[in-house]
Amino acid sequence: MLKKLLPLVEHALKAPVWDCRMCGQCVLHSTGMTCPMTCPKTLRNGPCGGVRENGNCEVKPEMQCIWVKAYDRTISLPLPKVWKEHYNDLRPPVDMRLQGSSSWINLVTKRDQQTPAGWSVKDRDH
């Protein structure tokens, strides 16, 4: 029941504000409250190299680059410091099986933390 209801509630709340695409593995907090799934290339680690001189998108010239917006907001919004520090995190590929499910449930169950076994090769020290 909850599994059916929560995605509806989540979408109803998040779609009008963030244009939420229900990827089921929400990273809004680390991207200045800007949804990376609204990037035409759905980049989780943007911005790409095609950003225009005015900061707009390579694909949609009339739209500000999602990742430029995310960067500006990460700096300017009064977000918790720990969220801001996550901006440059290496985000794993999207798990397509979670599309349409509630990211709130996936957060609580830690399902959204699961990555393929070959993903977590040790990060280089920096």
Next chain:
Amino acid sequence: MSTLREKLENTDDLVFTAEFPSIDGGGMASVEKNAARLAPWFDAVNATDNPAAHAHASNTTTAIAMKMYGLEPIMQIVCRDKNRLAIQSDMMGASLHGITNISLLTGDDVTAGDEPEARRVFDVDGIQAINIARGMATGSYLSGRKIDPAPDFYIGAVENAAAPPFEYRIQRALKKHRAGANFLQLQICYHPDRLEAFCKGAAEVVPELKLIPAVALVKSAKSLNFMNDKIAGIDVPAASMARVQNASDQRDEVYQLTLELAKHALSLPGVRGLHITDFRHDDSLAQFMSDLARVPSY
């Protein structure tokens, strides 16, 4: 052993890389002709992957053909046309043929090309693809399935030092290095000040990353205009444009401008070489290399 890796990791020598022309018709004869023209000057040459979202002979087959004619390929893989399975099989296929320099890019969008109605993939992005390559080089596919022995990849990437948000590009270079990139070819750049700020910052934040800025040999103000208008992420400052436009000899003026950019790029911290894209296809490549004090090897 890749010459590129040997030079970048074990010597202080500068490396020179180029872009291999896309192959459509012309068969192996066309590969042979281009390889003969580039071989004397370059340590390694990029085998591109449907550049600017136009279909051509594939990255892997072009890299294999280049190798047959004595060029060391840097095989590019972009994320626009292939999902994570196809990207991994590209890399494994390259390794099968002894191709070890792999460069991973997000890639232009389909709308940049001549088939804008195509489905775009972007199942993973450029940085995720770098991390997958590093995983393979340490012995497993993304799934965790073992690869024994692991392929001996020398992993690279591309960054645009001159696109907004400028100050973040340095952090992005660091992120690419953390994911597994050893060298970074840079997008063609007509803003020496931006390139300088990027290289200085990157040399400080991530000194292990070998930077290879890029210049393009073009013929006229018209071609500069084309790059400014049509190539995503390239901006030509109005002053540079005017300088070429108002010159009595545009060919020579744009050549001099490019030479100045190249010399400046080579003087910057962290820079270990230069990437040259030749859109002129005349005799100026040899002249350009000589003007940079390069000696051909035959």
